[in-house]
Amino acid sequence: MAIDIREDNLKHGVLGLVLALVEIIRDALKIQAFKRIESGILSEEECERLGQALMDLDIALEEIKEEQGITESVQAVRDGLDDIVDGVIDRIANPERWREETKVGS
Amino acid sequence: MEPTRDTHATLVDLLDRVLDKGLILNADLMIHVAGIPLLGVKLNAALAGMETMLKYGIWQDWDEAQRSIAAEEWRQKRKEVPLADSEIATTF
């Protein structure tokens, strides 16, 4: 099978993956950050800086995706990951349904 | 409302049923197929939502609205002009 690798579509594919990963890490970061904010440990000023930093991160990611024209690719990767995770959970919950059948007889 | 069968969308409905369901024969009599994907994965993906597979929902709308506000704020911050009420209101 011939794979057509050109500079632009290779970049596309790899960048899409990288950005998807970065977004997922960013989401994890957000969860941690909000836990701290909710906990009341942080001062008003620290909250402000944290919020600002997260906002800057959001903006930066959006700009990269827009500039590189990969917004849809990134979404597709994340949707694909969702499907894979769904599939894994399904397999764990319904082993009967997913047991690989081997060819019987000849 | 009348049920339909002959549109493109209902081909997906048919595939969901005919590929995955139906009466099951005794295993010792049957031809077995190794693994699950009987058909090219491409087929299922292609037919399960032809045009695009983008998952839109309010969460995308929310995110976009938030980001456009944030972007605006960032620009405003440099000019030190407060956000107008109307700009917040239009996101919801």
Add this chain to the structure above:
Amino acid sequence: MEQEKGRYLYGVAASERAVRLGPMGIEGCDVYTIPYEDFCAIVHNCPTEPYQSTDEEMVKRWVSAHQGVLDEAKERFGAVIPFGFDTILQPRDEAISPDQVVKDWLKGDYERLRALMEKIKDRDEYGVQIFYEPGVVGRQIAEQSQEIQKLKEEIATKSPGMAYIYRQKLGKAAKAEMEKLADRWFKDFYSRLKPHCDDIVIEKTRRANGDRVMLLNLSCLVHKEKVDSLGRELEEINNMDGFSVHFSGPWPPYSFVAKAVVSIKGE
């Protein structure tokens, strides 16, 4: 010399007739029935290999042919218990003819087939999917939620970083509200549709495209006399603001004829 020892199974019909349906099967194969008492299996002869392909058009043709045979059988014989695609019977014993193996199987499973036939007689399967538009519903939520209104007011007074944090909170609140509502709608719609159906299977919702989200995906076994009333109920739901309905069918009752447990010899 019979090369084609496999029997591709389309379904089982309530008929004692041995007839040819003609070359309407997959790949134009000749379809005929093998009866046992008051049932018959609908088959064509094939190699003992499953039909597999990555060619979309070919698979669509096969699947259409499979469904076409079932439609024809329903026309002629009434109720048909459908097999899924690629259910191919392979005799293990060289000495027994494949047609005889089919007969033996019909005999062995007779009681179960009879029970299934009773269950599906005069009934068809219908697919029901209900979608909602988060944009439409989201606006309603925002307008009606005090928590969200309060947050909106607070956001206007905050510095950029804090405002961002509050907007995230607002997003979470609206999402939680939406999920609660979705749960309520699901239960409400399900209970409205259940009385029109003899049986229901709750299917996984699929990723929707565009701005619709699939809320509910059902396979319904519906008596032919109740299809109209089901249609009317769905019409009402379809007319609700922000909701839409996809109603497909009639299908052979694929979702309602599988064995509960797959029994494999020797296990």
